[in-house]
Amino acid sequence: MNIIKKAALYIARKKYCKSAIIERADLSAIREKPTMSMIVGLGLIAFSYAIGIPTVVAFGIFAASKGKPLLGAIGGVVIYAISTIMFFVGIWMGGKKYFLAFLRWAVRVILEKILGEDIRVLSEPGLDKKSL
Numbered sequence: 001m002n003i004i005k006k007a008a009l010y011i012a013r014k015k016y017c018k019s020a021i022i023e024r025a026d027l028s029a030i031r032e033k034p035t036m037s038m039i040v041g042l043g044l045i046a047f048s049y050a051i052g053i054p055t056v057v058a059f060g061i062f063a064a065s066k067g068k069p070l071l072g073a074i075g076g077v078v079i080y081a082i083s084t085i086m087f088f089v090g091i092w093m094g095g096k097k098y099f100l101a102f103l104r105w106a107v108r109v110i111l112e113k114i115l116g117e118d119i120r121v122l123s124e125p126g127l128d129k130k131s132l
Contacts, residue, residue: 008114020108021119029101034094041094048087055079 011017034042056076063072091099112119 005115005118008111009118012111012115012119016104017107017111020104021111025101025104025108027101027105029097038094038097041090041092043094044086044090045094046090048083048090051086052080052083055083 012021056079059075059079060072063069063075
């Protein structure tokens with residue numbers, strides 16, 4: 001067994017990964033009706049994209065046309081910081097459930113691809129790591 005498979009098997013034995021594999025984690029949480037918190041969070045994420053780079057560029061052009069580059073440098077950073085804060089608040093409000101569901105599914109799929117048939121070691125009680 002190569003080193004990548006050994007590392008994947010070690011990781012797959014951890015509680016989080018093992019439960020994701022045994023319970024066949026999927027993306028069904030994404031199909032559920034979103035809560036108001038999720039809607040607001042996803043809205044904040046979308047709005048942060050809208051005010052991020054385009055607003056910084058527009059503010060920079062405005063500052064350059066007025067001949068005050070320092071205003072553009074400081075204002076652009078402030079606007080981008082506000083956009084980033086909105087993005088993270090949006091993720092915290094709306095994306096946590098989706099992110100955790102996606103992460104659990106991705107862990108299962110990646111480990112199954114790497115381990116192939118060796119994944120059975122986790123679910124069958126008679127097998128241990130020396131039987132591989």
